[in-house]
Amino acid sequence: MKKTPRPAITLNQVTHTYFTKKEEVTAISDITFAVPQGELLVLVGPSGCGKSTILSLLAGIYKQTAGQILLFGEEISQRSKCTSYMLQKDGLLEWRTVAQNMRLGLELQKQATPERIEYAFHLLEQMGLGQFAHLYPSQLSGGMRQRVALVRTLAVNPDILLLDEPFSALDIQNKIVLEDLLVEVMKEQKKTAVLVTHDLEEALAVGDRIIVMGGRPGTIRQTTAVPEEIRLLPPLKSRSHPVFRQLFEELWREVERN
Structure with missing residues (x-):
């Protein structure tokens, strides 16, 4: 019997709280998900719902207040060497x-x-x-x-790419070119990635799976698997697929519900 590879990323009931001069703030609460090796997971949701906090926890920049984070089955003890972080x-x-x-x-x-x-x-x-x-x-x-x-x-x-809105400041032409390059490299090198974006079209065009977050503290509201017929297409062509607009509208409604 073929052994199933362990997930690249596992979060189990993760909560993160930080302190300001005035108050205690819980950024995310009870977050649980796993990312198989080779998957590009996208986090979407309104500002302030903890998407970037999750990336910082995965990078080892912050330490979770509660719960467990594993990278390839190992707990993060310090700044992770198997991740690489790209910002806007x-x-x-x-x-x-x-x-x-x-x-x-x-x-x-x-x-x-x-x-x-x-x-x-x-x-x-x-x-x-x-x-x-x-x-x-x-x-x-x-x-x-x-x-x-x-x-x-x-x-x-790196084994894991952490991408925090890396293409958000670009015009649509450059954005799509870089999306294409990212997907190509991901597939060629079998990388795992977590992408944070506010662009729902980008989420659908490059992602294998999308997690919608919301609330303060941030929680997971919905998880959507991008259909194979979309995933197999390059980001530019995927946007013109008949199913794409319907998926976009469904995702939009879920994000707006927050």
């Missing part, structure tokens, strides 16, 4: 070239071997930026900067 702001260092920015994560993790740097340059070529390696961030468009940030995120070869 590209965070590129203006005094470093594209190639130097791309290597930054490798240098910080003491992984800047010739083999890993070669792999990073392969990713840069895959993103269509090979010829721009010598340029500085100020010489790039917003879409190109985010591609460099995505390469930097992937260069450390």
Whole structure:
């Protein structure tokens, strides 16, 4: 009998509370879900419902107040080395070239071997930026900067990608290009990812499964599996699938209910 792989991510009744100067705030309460290896899970919901808190907990930046978080069956004891975090702001260092920015994560993790740097340059070529390696961030468009940030995120070869609205500041054309690249790399390298977004079209176009969160503290309101006929299509083509608009409207109603 074939053994089922353990989930990449497991949250079991997770609650996180933090303290301000004035009050105690519970950001999320009793969150339970699992993410199989190779899945792209999307978290959607109104601002303040704890989506980004979950990413920070998975990265080991915060420690949950209650419950259990496992990555590949192991509890997080410190800043997780099997995850890589990408934010809305590209965070590129203006005094470093594209190639130097791309290597930054490798240098910080003491992984800047010739083999890993070669792999990073392969990713840069895959993103269509090979010829721009010598340029500085100020010489790039917003879409190109985010591609460099995505390469930097992937260069450390993380098992789990944590993506906090990485494409939200881009125009629709660049957004869809980067969605395509992300899905392509995810499938090619069999990565696991958790994406936070406010864009419900993006959620449906790239996700395998969508969790709708709501409330304060944040809780899970609904979990939706994206149909296979949508998942098999590239993000651009998926948006024109006959089922897509119906799913979008259903998701919209659920988010608005919050």
